[in-house]
Amino acid sequence: MSQAQRPRVVDQETRDRIITDFRHNIVVEAGAGTGKTTLMVARTVYAVVHQRMSLDRIALITFMEKAADEIRSRLAMRLEDVIREGDPLEAALAQRALEQLPGAAITTIHGFAMRTLQRMGPRAAVPLNFRVMDPYEQDELFDQAFRAWLASDGTAAECTRTILGLGLPFERFHTMAKMLSQEPDIPSYSATKPGLDWVDELLATGEKWMQRAQDLAAEDDQGRLQIYDIVRFMRSLKTLDRAAWYKALASWQVGAPKGNRKKWAEASALAEQKEWVADLKESLAAFRQHLADYLLAEFLSLMTQGFLPFWKDFRWQRGQLTFDDLLWEARHVLRRGRGEERDYDMIMVDEFQDTDAVQAEIIIRTLNPSWQGDWTKAPVPAGSLFVVGDPKQSIYRFRGASVETYQMVRAQLQQQGALLLDIVQNFRSRPEIIEPVNTLFTENWPQQLDPARPYVAPYTPLVPYMPADEAPRFIVQGGPTDGSAYDERLFQARLIAEWLKQWVVSEKLAILDPQNGATRMATLGDVALLIPNRTGMSIYQDVLTQVGLAVAPEGGIRFFERDEVRGFQQFLSALRKPQAVLPIVAWLSSPWVGISHRELAQHRRLGGTFAYLEANAQGHPAVLRALAQLRNWHQQWWAWRAEDFFWALYDWSGLPAALSARQDAGALANLEKLADLSRDLGDLWGIDKLCQWLERKVQLRDKEEEGPLPTENDAVHIFTVHRAKGLEWPIVIVANWHSRPRATHPGLRLSQGRIALASKDLLSRDWEALEQEERVRQDAERERLYYVALTRARDYLVVIDTYAPDKSNAWNLYPRWGASKH
Numbered sequence: 004m005s006q007a008q009r010p011r012v013v014d015q016e017t018r019d020r021i022i023t024d025f026r027h028n029i030v031v032e033a034g035a036g037t038g039k040t041t042l043m044v045a046r047t048v049y050a051v052v053h054q055r056m057s058l059d060r061i062a063l064i065t066f067m068e069k070a071a072d073e074i075r076s077r078l079a080m081r082l083e084d085v086i087r088e089g090d091p092l093e094a095a096l097a098q099r100a101l102e103q104l105p106g107a108a109i110t111t112i113h114g115f116a117m118r119t120l121q122r123m124g125p126r127a128a129v130p131l132n133f134r135v136m137d138p139y140e141q142d143e144l145f146d147q148a149f150r151a152w153l154a155s156d157g158t159a160a161e162c163t164r165t166i167l168g169l170g171l172p173f174e175r176f177h178t179m180a181k182m183l184s185q186e187p188d189i190p191s192y193s194a195t196k197p198g199l200d201w202v203d204e205l206l207a208t209g210e211k212w213m214q215r216a217q218d219l220a221a222e223d224d225q226g227r228l229q230i231y232d233i234v235r236f237m238r239s240l241k242t243l244d245r246a247a248w249y250k251a252l253a254s255w256q257v258g259a260p261k262g263n264r265k266k267w268a269e270a271s272a273l274a275e276q277k278e279w280v281a282d283l284k285e286s287l288a289a290f291r292q293h294l295a296d297y298l299l300a301e302f303l304s305l306m307t308q309g310f311l312p313f314w315k316d317f318r319w320q321r322g323q324l325t326f327d328d329l330l331w332e333a334r335h336v337l338r339r340g341r342g343e344e345r346d347y348d349m350i351m352v353d354e355f356q357d358t359d360a361v362q363a364e365i366i367i368r369t370l371n372p373s374w375q376g377d378w379t380k381a382p383v384p385a386g387s388l389f390v391v392g393d394p395k396q397s398i399y400r401f402r403g404a405s406v407e408t409y410q411m412v413r414a415q416l417q418q419q420g421a422l423l424l425d426i427v428q429n430f431r432s433r434p435e436i437i438e439p440v441n442t443l444f445t446e447n448w449p450q451q452l453d454p455a456r457p458y459v460a461p462y463t464p465l466v467p468y469m470p471a472d473e474a475p476r477f478i479v480q481g482g483p484t485d486g487s488a489y490d491e492r493l494f495q496a497r498l499i500a501e502w503l504k505q506w507v508v509s510e511k512l513a514i515l516d517p518q519n520g521a522t523r524m525a526t527l528g529d530v531a532l533l534i535p536n537r538t539g540m541s542i543y544q545d546v547l548t549q550v551g552l553a554v555a556p557e558g559g560i561r562f563f564e565r566d567e568v569r570g571f572q573q574f575l576s577a578l579r580k581p582q583a584v585l586p587i588v589a590w591l592s593s594p595w596v597g598i599s600h601r602e603l604a605q606h607r608r609l610g611g612t613f614a615y616l617e618a619n620a621q622g623h624p625a626v627l628r629a630l631a632q633l634r635n636w637h638q639q640w641w642a643w644r645a646e647d648f649f650w651a652l653y654d655w656s657g658l659p660a661a662l663s664a665r666q667d668a669g670a671l672a673n674l675e676k677l678a679d680l681s682r683d684l685g686d687l688w689g690i691d692k693l694c695q696w697l698e699r700k701v702q703l704r705d706k707e708e709e710g711p712l713p714t715e716n717d718a719v720h721i722f723t724v725h726r727a728k729g730l731e732w733p734i735v736i737v738a739n740w741h742s743r744p745r746a747t748h749p750g751l752r753l754s755q756g757r758i759a760l761a762s763k764d765l766l767s768r769d770w771e772a773l774e775q776e777e778r779v780r781q782d783a784e785r786e787r788l789y790y791v792a793l794t795r796a797r798d799y800l801v802v803i804d805t806y807a808p809d810k811s812n813a814w815n816l817y818p819r820w821g822a823s824k825h
Contacts, residue, residue, distance in 0.1 A: 013466050014426050021424060022046045025054050025349075028383055028421035030413050031391040034465050035794035036431030036731070039391045040070075043351055044077045046389065050349065051100040052085055052093050058100040062108035062347045064115050064366070066354035070729070074353075075109050108347070112362045113326050116333035119369065122346060127336045130322040139684055141325050143696055145181060148317040152310050159309045166305070168246060169298050170253040171750075171762050176302075178749045179760075183306050184314055187331050187361050190758045192303050194296035199248055205283070206237040212276055219268040226262020226273055229280065233257065253291055253765055257284050295765035299758070330361045337368035340375040348387065355392030355412075357404040363412050379415055388416070394460040395444075395790050398725060400780065407755075410457040427466045429794075431731055434467035435476035436800045439820060440793050441465060447786070447813050458783045465794075476798060478502075479820040481805040492539040495738045495803045496546035499532065502801060503552055503719065507734070514733040514798040525798075527553055531720040531732040533792045534739040535785065543738065544721055553718035557726050558672065558709035563700045565709065567658065567670050570595040571677055572697040574652055575645075577615075578637050579694045587613045587633070595656045596629050645685025645693050649678055672710030724788045727795055735796035738803040740789065741810075752777060789814065 012018070021031055022045045033039035047063065050056040065071040082104070085097035108118060117135070120127045136144065153160050167173055183189060213234045220227040240251055260277035264270040318324065324332070350366055352358070358366075364378040370388055374381040390412070397406045417423055429437055441464040448462035480498050484491050506512050512525040532543060537559060544556045562568055570593030576586035591598045591613075602623050611622020615630035616637065636651060643651075653659055653674070662670045685693045700707070720732070752759045752773040759770040793800060804817040811818065 010468055010470060012428050012468070014428050017424050017426055018042060020422070021426070022049050023053075024422065025050065025386045027385055028388040028416050028419070029390070030355075030416055030421055030423050031389075032423070032425050032463070033391050033393050034425075034427055034429060034463060035393070035396065035791070036429040036465070037426045038428075038430055039353070039426070040074065040077070042426070043353060043389075043391065044074060044081055046351070047078055048081045048085065048097075048100075051082075052089070052096050055096060056348055058103040058107050060346075060348040062110075062115060062350045062369075064110065064112050064350065064352045066111065066357050068111055068114075070353060071109050071111060071114075075104065075107075078109070079104055112358070112365070113329050116329040116365060119333040119346075119365070120329065120336065123336050123341075127332060129324065129328070129332050130319055133322050133324050135329065136318075136323050136325055137683075139680075139696075140323070140687065143688075143692075144318060144321075144323065145184065145314070148314050149177065149180065149310070151317065152313045156309065156313070159305065162301070162305050162309075166298060166301055168250060169294065169301075170250045170765060171298060171302070175750045175762055179302065179751050180306060180310060182749045182751055183303075184311060185327055186753060187327070187334075188756075189303065189307055190753070190756050192296075192300045192758060194293070194300040196297045197249075197290055197293040199245065201286075202237070202240065202248065202252075206234070206241065208279070209234045209237055212279060215272060216276070219272050220262070221266040224262055224266040226260070226267070226276060229258065229261045230276065233280075233283070249294060252287070253294055254763065255287065256764070257287060259284075291765055292768055295760055295762070295767040295770075298762070298765060299760040299767045302760070303758070330365065333365050334361055334368070337365060337372070338375065341372040343373050345370060345372055345384075345387070350388055352388075352390040353392075355390040356394045356397035356406060356409045357392070357399050357402075358408055358412075359403040359405050360408050363408050367412075379411065383416060383419060383421075385420065388421075390416075395448075395462065395787055396728070397460070398728065398784060398788050398791055400784055406460065406783075407457045410452065425463055427463055428468050429465040430468045431797055432465075432467065432794065432800075433469055433474075433476050433798060434471040435474060436793075436796055437465050437467045439477050439816075440790075440800075443793075443814075443816070444790060456783075458780050460787065476800065477820065478799065478801045479804055479816045480801065481803050482817050482821060483808040483811070484805045485808065488539070489542070491741075491805050492542045492739060493546065495805055496543045498803055499543065499736055499738060499801075500547050500550045500552060502736075503527070503530065503547070504550065508552070512734070512799060517797070525733055526717050527719050528717045529733040530736065531722055531727065531730075531734070531795065532736045532738060533722055533724050533727050533795065534737075535788050535792075536723055539739055540721060540723075547719060554721055555668075555712055555718040556721040557723060558669065558712055560706045560708055561704075562673060562676070562707035562709045563703075563705050565670065565673055566594050567662075567673055568677060569593065569701050570658075571649065571652070572694075572701045575648065575690070575694040576698055577633060578640055578648070579691065581616050581637055582614070584613050587615065587630075590633075591626060591629055594661075595652060595658050597657070598623075598625055598629065602626065640690070643690070644682075645690040646678065646682040648690070649681040653678075668712050669709060672712050674710070676710035724792045728791055731795050731797055733796070733798045734801070735792070735799070736801040736803065737789075737792045740792075740802075740804070740814075741806045786814070 021029060021042050031039065031042070033042075043063065047058075047061065050061060051058050063071070063074055065074060079101065082097045082101045086094045086101070089097060108115060110118070120129055120133075125131070153163060163176070167176060209230065213230045216224075216227040216230045236255060240248055243251060257280065260280040262273045262277060264273050267273040318328075346369065350370060352366060366388070367378050367381050367383060368374060370383050371381045392409060394406050394409055397404055397409065413423070432440075444462045445464060448460060450461055450463075452461050453459060480502065481495065484494055486494075507525055507527060507530060510524040510526075513522050514525045514529060515522055534540060534543070537557075540556060540559070544554050547554050570590060573586045573590040573593055574595060576583070577590045580586065588603065590596060591603065592600060602625060606623035606626040609622050611626060612619055613630065615633045619627070619630075632655060636648065639647075659671070659674065662674070681693070684696070688696070699705075722730075748761065750760060750762055752761075752770065754773050754776055757769050757773060759773045760767045761770050793802070802816050802820075804815055804821070806812075806815050806817075
């Protein structure tokens with residue numbers, strides 16, 4: 004397309020100002036596909052070439068390392084262009100920036116925090132020569148510290164027993180402690196211990212009601228039987244130690260008042276009894292809430308005064324920090340103030356909608372190092388801060404991202420005179436895609452920010468850049484369906500398979516190559532199937548595979564449940580514990596060896612044993628060969644590295660060849676991940692500790708990402724929306740949207756300075772309110788996920804919209820656009 008034929012960029016004036024204005028702080032809201040990375044790179048080049056700023060005085064903060072690498076690469080190319088094409092002064096300035104580029108602060112927020120601590124040196128209250136743990140190390144060290152704390156602190160152990168005695172299971176206690184260890188700011192909480200004096204009075208009153216029921220009610224009346232149950236429970240309670248009453252009362256459930264007045268000699272007596280039972284239910288509910296409040300207060304006190312300081316000392320003594328520590332300690336050192344001189348003349352932040360309060364505070368305080376007050380009121384020097392983000396694409400709440408933080412900082416900067424600029428020109432998607440997306444979100448999202456609901460993003464319509472050609476590029480298929488969630492996903496998957504065979508495999512869809520502007524026919528490798536979460540992903544994968552369509556799915560989270568992983572764990576356990584029969588037999592029957600249960604039984608009938616350290620000629624030949632090899636490997640247990648054992652098994656076993664023959668890319672990717680873990684964690688911990696760690700992970704079925712699958716050139720990509728963020732495809736299919744993931748929680752909820760606890764029937768006073776807030780925010784984020792999914796497509800967007808007939812809502816597209824056809 005010639006320059007004369009190019010469409011006009013409707014927001015070009017705004018883009019020019021973004022690049023060239025260094026007198027103001029700037030907040031840019033960039034809709035999907037609007038080219039914000041290009042703008043950041045152009046602004047950086049302008050800063051060093053035209054503003055004569057030094058690149059080592061500029062920080063560019065990104066959300067992920069991949070984005071930082073991309074910015075660094077594109078910046079290098081732009082600087083080289085200036086060196087080649089600019090005047091001598093511009094070329095010299097660009098050359099200086101290019102030389103500074105390897106050491107430039109183009110990094111994630113965690114990398115930026117590490118630079119802050121390293122700049123402070125001994126003044127930062129962190130161990131010298133500290134090392135940041137990876138998640139595996141952190142989990143392992145946390146469990147080690149937790150056990151050491153309980154074993155070394157008698158008072159803590161006694162308090163823990165008391166808390167567990169009040170009805171909190173130990174697993175929940177451990178999980179809550181882990182969650183709290185990842186929170187930067189823990190609110191205070193106070194509550195008194197509920198008394199038990201009312202129990203004696205309750206039993207006495209219950210005895211009177213039971214006697215009255217005996218005198219006035221028929222033997223089979225439900226009200227009479229209910230009073231009997233209540234009194235029996237109270238009598239049993241009195242036989243327990245008083246300390247056990249709390250746990251018993253916390254789990255005691257009294258049903259709704261019962262009884263048939265026709266079976267009572269005096270109907271008024273039944274009415275009075277029902278009123279007493281209703282009051283008892285209310286009293287029990289109040290007692291449980293009081294107990295939950297007390298339990299939460301005791302737990303927080305034990306954590307904040309006991310375990311959390313112990314945990315910090317535990318890792319500090321070893322010179323090991325978590326990724327959270329980087330942020331918390333950087334914030335801590337910045338809060339103390341460091342004089343007037345700034346380390347950076349300008350900070351630029353990408354994906355600012357994915358920032359949390361700690362990260363935002365680090366950025367603001369870095370630009371105002373002398374400020375020691377409330378960071379939300381800190382003056383930010385004009386021209387020193389440039390942030391770009393899109394609250395409509397904030398989808399990482401599970402990582403701590405907060406739309407509320409984005410809106411708060413935006414308002415803070417606006418009050419100080421910052422420019423609030425929108426860029427709306429979408430260079431990614433065709434107009435036929437953008438138009439229905441604009442319609443959908445304009446109808447369902449506000450046009451202005453509602454201060455009462457800052458988590459709901461206002462919608463600014465996107466403006467397409469490419470001209471329309473009236474081709475049917477927005478396709479909706481599906482309609483209302485009945486049946487289970489499985490049935491709905493199966494139906495959707497079959498619709499997708501049929502559509503792909505009809506339009507993609509048959510080469511009926513033309514797409515535009517953005518690199519050269521040429522048109523070509525689409526292949527399966529141009530297609531991405533996006534779903535909101537992994538639930539049901541295997542259904543889509545299986546259906547597409549069954550009809551002969553190649554797929555390249557995102558890996559699952561059942562790494563420690565996969566047979567190839569469990570088999571390797573059993574192999575190491577068999578080497579570590581030669582007297583334990585179970586891991587030996589499990590390894591023999593795993594896919595690494597492949598001996599059948601019938602062959603194992605035959606081995607025993609022939610007089611064979613599984614004691615591989617003993618030379619034994621009796622038994623099944625295949626079992627004897629495997630045991631002999633195991634005996635040879637066992638002799639190297641303390642001599643070899645964990646990685647040596649992995650590759651020895653890999654070379655000996657027929658499993659890799661079998662997986663390659665059946666093209667099981669997922670299992671092969673898991674073998675690669677096992678090799679990496681054996682090398683990295685084995686070298687770090689030693690083989691004995693690695694073996695124990697694997698045993699625990701497999702036994703607990705811990706959730707863990709499976710090995711990354713290779714990218715295939717001609718296969719449908721199946722991604723969750725979180726993995727698709729920042730990516731684009733010629734053809735995007737969106738499905739599985741009306742499923743709702745089951746809400747889970749670790750027993751605690753924290754929100755805006757409030758905290759609440761839930762454990763079985765114990766709910767603290769703020770739990771219901773925080774749960775409701777959580778549901779509202781989850782729904783809002785789900786809508787944002789939908790926006791991200793619908794804006795990944797370049798040439799064609801296919802929405803599979805199936806829903807229950809009685810649950811149609813404003814987000815159902817089929818009633819309006821279901822007739823869209825090719």
